Amino acid sequence: MIWRGGNSDSCRQARIAAATAAAITDRPAPTISGLKDRSAAVVAGKVRLKQMTPSEPSASGTAVAIDAAFAVGPEVLLLALMNDDSNSASAQGRLEHLIKALPPESRLPSYRELQQRYRVGPATVRRVLADLTRRGLVETRPGSGTYTAPPRLTTSPADVSWQTLALGTKAGLGADLERMVTPSPADAISMASGFLDERLQPLGLLAAAATRAARRPQAWNRLPAQGLSELRAHFATETGAALTAQNVVITPGGQAALSAVFRHLAGPGDPVIVESPTYVGALAAARGAGLRLVPVPGDRDGMQPQALSDALVRTSAKLVYLQPRYSNPAGTVLGRHRRREVLDVVVAHGAFLLEDDWMRDFDLGQPSPPPLVGMDDDGHVIYLRSVSKPIAPGLRVAGLAARGPALVRLRRGRISDDLFVAPVLQQIALDVLTAPGWSRHLGSLRRALRERRDALVGAITAKLPNCQLFIVPAGGVHVWLRLPDSCSEPDVVARAAAAGLVVGPGRMCFPGEPPAPYLRLSYAEADGPALVTGIGILAAVLDDSP
Numbered sequence: 376m377i378w379r380g381g382n383s384d385s386c387r388q389a390r391i392a393a394a395t396a397a398a399i400t401d402r403p404a405p406t407i408s409g410l411k412d413r414s415a416a417v418v419a420g421k422v423r424l425k426q427m428t429p430s431e432p433s434a435s436g437t438a439v440a441i442d443a444a445f446a447v448g449p450e451v452l453l454l455a456l457m458n459d460d461s462n463s464a465s466a467q468g469r470l471e472h473l474i475k476a477l478p479p480e481s482r483l484p485s486y487r488e489l490q491q492r493y494r495v496g497p498a499t500v501r502r503v504l505a506d507l508t509r510r511g512l513v514e515t516r517p518g519s520g521t522y523t524a525p526p527r528l529t530t531s532p533a534d535v536s537w538q539t540l541a542l543g544t545k546a547g548l549g550a551d552l553e554r555m556v557t558p559s560p561a562d563a564i565s566m567a568s569g570f571l572d573e574r575l576q577p578l579g580l581l582a583a584a585a586t587r588a589a590r591r592p593q594a595w596n597r598l599p600a601q602g603l604s605e606l607r608a609h610f611a612t613e614t615g616a617a618l619t620a621q622n623v624v625i626t627p628g629g630q631a632a633l634s635a636v637f638r639h640l641a642g643p644g645d646p647v648i649v650e651s652p653t654y655v656g657a658l659a660a661a662r663g664a665g666l667r668l669v670p671v672p673g674d675r676d677g678m679q680p681q682a683l684s685d686a687l688v689r690t691s692a693k694l695v696y697l698q699p700r701y702s703n704p705a706g707t708v709l710g711r712h713r714r715r716e717v718l719d720v721v722v723a724h725g726a727f728l729l730e731d732d733w734m735r736d737f738d739l740g741q742p743s744p745p746p747l748v749g750m751d752d753d754g755h756v757i758y759l760r761s762v763s764k765p766i767a768p769g770l771r772v773a774g775l776a777a778r779g780p781a782l783v784r785l786r787r788g789r790i791s792d793d794l795f796v797a798p799v800l801q802q803i804a805l806d807v808l809t810a811p812g813w814s815r816h817l818g819s820l821r822r823a824l825r826e827r828r829d830a831l832v833g834a835i836t837a838k839l840p841n842c843q844l845f846i847v848p849a850g851g852v853h854v855w856l857r858l859p860d861s862c863s864e865p866d867v868v869a870r871a872a873a874a875g876l877v878v879g880p881g882r883m884c885f886p887g888e889p890p891a892p893y894l895r896l897s898y899a900e901a902d903g904p905a906l907v908t909g910i911g912i913l914a915a916v917l918d919d920s921p
């Protein structure tokens with residue numbers, strides 16, 4: 376047996392053998408075949424080949440298939456080619472046909488073997504293989520041998536025009552969300568993301584928790600789909616409401632939870648009330664669920680109860696999405712005087728309020744009010760808390776709390792979405808949140824963010840006199856900056872990026888047309904000096920604006 380794959384891996388050998396056998400046995404018409412050199416008649420130094428019709432494909436196993444393929448196929452064709460120059464063109468064509476049918480990168484017999492087996496001169500072998508090499512069908516690898524060519528990259532672009540018909544006119548999601556999660560270039564100053572940079576992540580706690588979690592006996596087994604009960608109990612207790620582990624469903628991050636609520640508690644065409652501006656990911660999830668966005672403007676104290684009431688009357692919406700603590704992007708906290716009123720309005724309309732408490736760990740001064748869910752006894756508030764912001768973006772774990780039939784729908788809906796969250800991740804989250812070092816981490820995180828916020832606000836005040844900070848937020852990770860009305864926001868964003876500063880375009884946070892140009896500037900990723908440099912870049916960009 377002389378023909379071997381260049382790779383000794385047996386699976387690859389078997390694949391090559393199967394493909395080779397198929398290439399040979401599939402031939403439809405009588406052709407040159409069937410000879411091993413022991414059965415070939417040698418006449419005056421030449422081998423005479425018989426014409427025969429191929430038999431049925433052999434089922435006698437890999438070894439035989441390889442044998443048949445190697446002995447019956449290319450070698451014989453090479454032989455024909457080498458011994459009958461007058462028939463060289465057609466023999467070469469058949470060889471070419473066979474080589475094309477072989478898997479890419481199959482090793483051919485050595486020159487010496489070819490010469491000895493078929494008693495032809497080295498010049499003939501060289502000539503045939505050189506021709507095939509020139510045409511890209513085989514290639515020589517110095518020190519290794521001659522191989523069929525590697526797979527060719529297709530040169531014509533894929534034709535996906537059929538998808539236009541298949542997908543119809545239903546609008547897809549825009550690029551905003553994609554932009555939000557795309558990391559900034561390494562050499563840019565990033566003020567676009569709300570995720571902490573590595574310097575602020577509790578990497579020591581995470582590493583220790585990950586090691587422990589991976590070694591646990593049941594680390595890779597199933598848990599109840601609702602999630603790790605100790606983690607659910609932890610999230611329930613944190614709310615300060617009369618909730619238990621039974622009320623909490625673990626999801627792979629806050630985004631998945633938003634999407635689950637919008638899809639499982641509402642249906643396509645249903646209205647959902649959102650603050651304007653609001654979190655771009657919530658807008659995307661609601662649009663993805665086919666919901667109709669109903670914007671309600673907020674002010675420095677968050678959502679206005681009267682505007683919410685009007686919107687509920689007008690639309691009969693049964694779902695309201697709200698971030699009462701350090702809202703994204705405005706940075707507002709729902710005023711203490713408004714909290715009861717907002718909840719009463721929701722209750723009066725028999726609606727749900729999805730409370731996205733994404734910044735519950737990010738008070739940078741006085742503690743903000745506790746969650747609204749603690750004021751609700753009857754299952755109106757669905758409460759969401761994720762750990763991706765205070766711990767690390769890659770720890771995709773969040774807790775979603777609800778009561779009654781809504782809880783059942785969410786629990787079952789989440790199973791239909793993706794069964795359950797990796798137990799190891801849940802265990803890591805629990806370990807970090809309950810570690811003795813957790814409150815120390817929060818303390819140093821808040822200190823660092825306070826310094827960053829102050830540096831950013833100071834630089835904006837000093838260098839951007841024509842821009843207006845909506846508020847100086849008492850917590851959270853970003854500020855909301857109104858640009859001069861004459862500015863083109865996309866132009867400012869693009870020119871800042873070209874100058875090495877990545878900022879969040881404000882327009883993506885509005886469910887409808889933006890009332891003015893805005894930027895969302897985050898201090899979660901860049902440190903104080905970088906933020907000051909970034910604002911210098913922005914000032915130069917604005918100075919240059921037409």
Ligand SMILES: Cc1ncc(COP(=O)(O)O)c(C=O)c1O
Nearest residue numbers: 569628629630654703733761763
């Ligand atoms: C307001 C708000 N809610 C929810 C999320 C989702 O976060 P994650 O899926 O990382 O938990 C984000 C992410 O930036 C956010 O800003």
